[in-house]
Amino acid sequence: MSELIYFDNNATTAIAPEVLEAMLPYLSAQYANPSSMYSFAAVSQDALIVAHEQVAALLGAKPGETMMTSCGTEGDSTAIYAALEAQPDKRRFITTRVEHPAVLAVGQHLEKKGYDVVYLDVDAKGRLDLDQLRDSLNGNTALVSVMFANNEVGNIYPVAEIGALCRERGVPFHTDAVQAVGKVPINLADLPVDYLSLSGHKLHAPKGVGCLYIRVGAPYRPFLRGGHQEYGRRAGTQAVPNIVALGKACELARQHLEEENTRVRALRDDLQARLLAVIPDAIVNGDQEQRLPNTLNISFKYVEGEAILLMLDQYNICASSGSACTSGSLEPSHELRAMGVPFTYAHGSLRLSLSRYTSQADVDAVVDRLPAIIARLRELSPYRNLPESIDPGSCEACGACAG
Ligand SMILES: Cc1ncc(COP(=O)(O)O)c(C=O)c1O
Incomplete structure (x- = not known):
């Protein structure tokens, strides 16, 4: 490994x-x-x-x-x-x-x-x-x-x-x-x-x-x-x-607060900018003006967050798609629901949270791996060919049951 x-x-x-x-x-x-x-x-x-x-x-x-x-x-x-x-x-x-x-x-x-x-x-x-x-x-x-x-x-x-x-x-x-x-x-x-x-x-x-x-x-x-x-x-x-x-x-x-707000923030911003530059249909969730320096929550249209996590895990990359307490359910997190993040994005959310031990090499590894993972998952996505007019959360989109 x-x-x-x-x-x-x-x-x-x-x-x-x-x-x-x-x-x-x-x-x-x-x-x-x-x-x-x-x-x-x-x-x-x-x-x-x-x-x-x-x-x-x-x-x-x-x-x-x-x-x-x-x-x-x-x-x-x-x-x-x-x-x-x-x-x-x-x-x-x-x-x-x-x-x-x-x-x-x-x-x-x-x-x-x-x-x-x-x-x-x-x-x-x-x-x-x-x-x-x-x-x-x-x-x-x-x-x-x-x-x-x-x-x-x-x-x-x-x-x-x-x-x-x-x-x-x-x-x-x-x-x-x-x-x-x-x-x-x-x-x-x-x-x-x-x-x-x-x-x-x-x-x-x-x-x-x-x-x-x-x-x-x-x-x-x-x-x-x-x-x-x-x-x-x-x-x-x-x-x-x-x-x-x-x-x-x-x-x-106390000693590392300064670093958290400079080095860690710079790494997070670099990660965010590079992911947004190479992955289409991605949005950053939350308030980018008032945000912890170590946290990036990013959603990718038409993919499932859990699937992203499983594929990242193959490269020994640990991340989260909802707080540990809510994972286990396929519902998007209650925070994203409260914010009204559209269904097609809310399911594909990924939380990447850094610390004083995160390195530039760690950031580079995610930027190297994630675009291909998202592209692969989108090829498999049942939602990707749905017309924009149909809500992917609706019965019309699912069609699995007769009623
Ligand atoms: C905002 C917030 N409050 C409370 C808790 C619970 O903390 P603990 O795991 O120490 O009980 C967490 C843990 O994730 C948290 O993120």
């Missing part, structure tokens, strides 16, 4: 060697429970304190505002349920149609429990209409949750403006920043955000660790009850090796 060419960094990232090195002692000699009272445990306790400081430094958070979690999903759930439980009289929850399932599924669950859940719409580029948010905020609103950056197309949302609107109306604001942390600068000292969730495995730490930022004074109730860990806000013995790893990853992310 040829060398791995990895373009799926929005799904997960490689552990940085420095991160692995930092966590290893806590997987071997330093195994103490950090809550224990002897000096052996103080080593682990100190390591946790350092990790909190490293995460806080990347976010511009104050001491005591970070709470370690097991993943981004836990951070999202904790923030939402905590804010709602702390304000039992308020029954409205506002979010968007393009959130990750870690937020959308909570919204659906809240609907079943009788909450009034508002899903804000997006336009064809996946952008929000802040007037719709303004009109939706009322005295019954317990929380607004809008992602910092979208995992599928990379759109960056106007978190400062959204937070300001919420603050004007006295409504707490949560942002899922799982895809943004480490890729774009975030300074919570200046941002009107009350809760922010992040996940270690998206920024070169291992899977199984994350952090929830909780602004001092934000409404809060613990999600996990039991011991007094994490300053009484999350019970459960801390995963010391993973937390140390997250701290180190955040320290490295």
Whole structure:
């Protein structure tokens, strides 16, 4: 098998060697429970304190505002349920149609429990209409949750403006920043955000660790009850090796932010420009003005994204055609559906996401292979000879059943 060419960094990232090195002692000699009272445990306790400081430094958070979690999903759930439980009289929850399932599924669950859940719409580029948010905020609103950056197309949302609107109306604001942390600068000292969730495995730490930022004074109730860990806000013995790893990853992310926004962005732009130049009937999805520097979501007319992935896999190229959580279904991702991407394009979407370990040679490999793959798939496409007037999603186009 040829060398791995990895373009799926929005799904997960490689552990940085420095991160692995930092966590290893806590997987071997330093195994103490950090809550224990002897000096052996103080080593682990100190390591946790350092990790909190490293995460806080990347976010511009104050001491005591970070709470370690097991993943981004836990951070999202904790923030939402905590804010709602702390304000039992308020029954409205506002979010968007393009959130990750870690937020959308909570919204659906809240609907079943009788909450009034508002899903804000997006336009064809996946952008929000802040007037719709303004009109939706009322005295019954317990929380607004809008992602910092979208995992599928990379759109960056106007978190400062959204937070300001919420603050004007006295409504707490949560942002899922799982895809943004480490890729774009975030300074919570200046941002009107009350809760922010992040996940270690998206920024070169291992899977199984994350952090929830909780602004001092934000409404809060613990999600996990039991011991007094994490300053009484999350019970459960801390995963010391993973937390140390997250701290180190955040320290490295601070050092590499500049690179993410120059070298990685330049590689992504090169990839995009060269693919568009050689492959006809291709469109870039999302908002190219406000986009993560590492993400390219591109759709090819008349092909299936899953077929592209299988053919790329033959060259050991890893990419995605929908978030890992939705793959397995042949439906285009809910983000592309919310944006109204035409059927003939939405099915042929490909997400290529880069990282600090992506090289020019990796980009060249995709540009070498992909045009022939798309051409081959188009030859096989049942849709390619359909007249433009027939919707390929219609019964008329399919004709497989008599009715
Ligand atoms: C935007 C966003 N939120 C939440 C999550 C869930 O994070 P985790 O896998 O750490 O639970 C992801 C993972 O892909 C994500 O992209």
